[in-house]
Amino acid sequence: MFEGTVLKGYSGFYYVKYNQQIYECSLRGKNRIKKIKFLPGDKVTFEPISQEKGVIEDLLPRKNELIRPPIANVEQVIIVSSLVNPEPDLWLLDRLTILALWNDIKPILCLNKADLSSQEKIANLKKIYEQAKFKVLVTSAKKNLGIDDLKGVLKDQISVVAGASGVGKSSILNAIQPDLRLQIGEVSLKLKRGKHTTRHVELIPLHFGGLVADTPGFSSLNLPEDIMREQLSFLFPDFDQYRNNCKFSTCLHKEEPECSVREAVQKGELAQNRYNNYLAFLEEVIKQERSY
DSSP states (O other): OEEEEEEEEETTEEEEEETTEEEEEEEOHHHHHHTOOOOTTOEEEEEESSSSEEEEEEEOOOSOEETTTTEESOOEEEEEEESSSSOOOHHHHHHHHHHHHHTTOEEEEEEEOGGGSOHHHHHHHHHHHHHTTOEEEEOBTTTTBTHHHHHHHHTTSEEEEEOOTTSSHHHHHHHHSGGGOOOOOOBOTTTOOBOOOOOSOEEEEOTTSOEEEEOOOOSOOOOOTTOOHHHHGGGOGGGHHHHTTSSSTTOOSSSOSSOHHHHHHHTTSSOHHHHHHHHHHHHHHHHHHHTO
């Protein structure tokens, strides 16, 4: 019995990586009866029946599971935002960091299309998100800028590449490993956003070690349904150094008196845009609570 990682499922078969080999596996009858759903990233035990085929026996416990994209056991998410064309969507970027942290996944920010951006814009965005304790990479798939840094981050990890359509996710992966030849979508000149070019979730083995999934582009995401209003600010790491100085331990940093987070925003110590997004997300979480 071998232990491997599911790369993808297709037409009733699952492609399982063991060492440097990929097996096309069917499910043992008990798994079909139980209607167990196997996801890319799942660790499974399987029995080889030939040099290329096998049968999956059991699903091993998951470290985490994402619904969108449907994938398991992710160690880090590379959140790609273009610096221009389209302009950075910080609302989506902040939502993705929340989803990553909530699922115990390390978020890493990748600011792409640096060859088209000003250094001032890059520096401002880096400052905001490095203050939030996120690792920030600056890349240009076209100019091969920062690609070696990204390779170092991806090496020997299970990673998901996420972000809106048109920000260059597939272009970055093609730059990392040219033989992937992932389809690249053009950015609409009228709408300033890209076409969806990735249609399914698949973990791709990297030559230098590690697995990475390119995920379908999206423009909106629901916040976790089980998150409570008191928990939201803990998913903003840049609030940490101020939170304990608030007058009330239950402070939501919205309108309470003697709130250190609000004071830090007023002094310019915390980014106004991050705080505005926090308030918008807080309202969303409160509405979710009321709907249950």
